[in-house]
Amino acid sequence: MIDEDFTKSLLDKHSYLTQRESIDWFTVECPGSELVSFVKAMRDDEGFELLIDLTAIDHGEGAECRFSTVIHLYSLVHRGYVRIHSLCLDNDKPSMPSVSDVYPAANWHERETFDMFGIHFSDHPNLKRILMWDEYPHFPLRKEFPLAGIDTPLPAADVVEVTKASVEPAPMMGGPFVSSNSGPISDSEPRAKDESWTERKEKPL
Amino acid sequence: MTANDVAYNGKVEGDVIVTRADAVINWIRQHSVWPMPMGLACCAIELMASAASRYDISRFGMEVMRFSPRQSDCMIVAGTVTYKMAEVVRRIYDQMGDPKWVVAMGACASTGGMYRSYAVMQGVDNIVPVDVYVSGCPPRPEALLDAMMKLQDKIGNESSVRNLRKKKSVASG
Numbered sequence: 001m002i003d004e005d006f007t008k009s010l011l012d013k014h015s016y017l018t019q020r021e022s023i024d025w026f027t028v029e030c031p032g033s034e035l036v037s038f039v040k041a042m043r044d045d046e047g048f049e050l051l052i053d054l055t056a057i058d059h060g061e062g063a064e065c066r067f068s069t070v071i072h073l074y075s076l077v078h079r080g081y082v083r084i085h086s087l088c089l090d091n092d093k094p095s096m097p098s099v100s101d102v103y104p105a106a107n108w109h110e111r112e113t114f115d116m117f118g119i120h121f122s123d124h125p126n127l128k129r130i131l132m133w134d135e136y137p138h139f140p141l142r143k144e145f146p147l148a149g150i151d152t153p154l155p156a157a158d159v160v161e162v163t164k165a166s167v168e169p170a171p172m173m174g175g176p177f178v179s180s181n182s183g184p185i186s187d188s189e190p191r192a193k194d195e196s197w198t199e200r201k202e203k204p205l
Numbered sequence: 206m207t208a209n210d211v212a213y214n215g216k217v218e219g220d221v222i223v224t225r226a227d228a229v230i231n232w233i234r235q236h237s238v239w240p241m242p243m244g245l246a247c248c249a250i251e252l253m254a255s256a257a258s259r260y261d262i263s264r265f266g267m268e269v270m271r272f273s274p275r276q277s278d279c280m281i282v283a284g285t286v287t288y289k290m291a292e293v294v295r296r297i298y299d300q301m302g303d304p305k306w307v308v309a310m311g312a313c314a315s316t317g318g319m320y321r322s323y324a325v326m327q328g329v330d331n332i333v334p335v336d337v338y339v340s341g342c343p344p345r346p347e348a349l350l351d352a353m354m355k356l357q358d359k360i361g362n363e364s365s366v367r368n369l370r371k372k373k374s375v376a377s378g
Contacts, residue, residue, distance in 0.1 A: 132324070133289045140323050149323025156292040163295060163332045167288050170321040 002080035027083040047077035054109035056117040067094040098124040116141035230365040236266040241277035246284030248311040248343040255346035274300040285313040
């Protein structure tokens with residue numbers, strides 16, 4: 001069980017930790033400089049054998065600390081999760097120490113996080129894009145990146161020469177279908193925010 | 206010989222058939238379309254179903270799924286074509302010997318389908334010339350068989366002899 005005794009002893013043992021508000025699982029804020037040693041202690045001393053997820057959050061361009069990484073650990077002993085949140089201090093070149101030496105499962109998760117958010121994981125054994133191709137210039141899950149995509153050349157020059165194909169923004173007919181969860185249904189339902197535009201009709205600014 | 210005898214009769218015809226070269230070539234091509242299964246997503250499962258005994262694509266002479274593009278005639282693009290995969294699809298198409306045809310199976314291969322996104326090519330016809338589009342997400346095997354019969358009709362109408370002389374034009378964006 002992850003109860004108050006456990007969380008209190010964990011916070012006492014590691015003085016750099018602070019607890020974060022969370023509606024479900026126990027969440028700590030861990031500075032990036034201490035992340036690897038803390039995660040190692042969680043694995044070796046506290047019995048958190050499984051790294052369930054490693055991803056990042058983009059808090060938006062105006063945020064003081066724009067990027068942070070989130071790690072979910074699971075313990076078969078405690079039968080519960082602990083969530084570790086770490087802020088990336090540099091907004092322009094966000095970076096975080098890699099935990100792939102501690103949990104090999106983090107290797108591909110960190111590559112995906114790098115691919116989607118552009119967060120550099122120092123000491124990662126093979127930090128290159130995992131989903132998009134290597135030359136792709138953007139980071140698609142950042143807030144300023146449009147869902148439809150940005151005009152980008154394709155990687156293979158000979159194929160492009162024959163086909164004249166490139167990455168073009170996808171038409172958002174009737175989309176994106178996201179509900180805002182607030183206000184009257186007539187305003188919040190996805191249909192109200194219809195951004196219909198096609199190849200012929202330009203997207204309204 | 207009776208008046209309603211429509212089959213070839215060697216005794217009457219004297220073992221000679223007079224026809225057009227196009228008709229013979231197309232007839233041969235029509236009934237031995239070997240598909241290149243470009244299975245990229247869930248449509249590939251339906252493609253496998255149409256090859257299995259219940260739908261039995263071999264009734265049309267198409268049971269020989271060739272995983273080598275050198276040996277195949279018709280590329281069935283079954284699934285979502287991402288921009289990263291587009292280069293591979295085009296290369297495999299280039300490796301196929303002429304004559305060759307392409308079937309875009311399902312919504313994703315035809316138009317990008319529900320993936321209006323930065324990562325997905327909005328229709329495989331951006332990189333390869335498509336002969337038949339199949340709607341559905343995924344299409345049922347009957348729909349694919351119908352498309353393949355449509356493709357057979359299309360092959361039957363080609364000017365194969367003239368195409369032999371002329372260099373086949375490549376796809377344009």
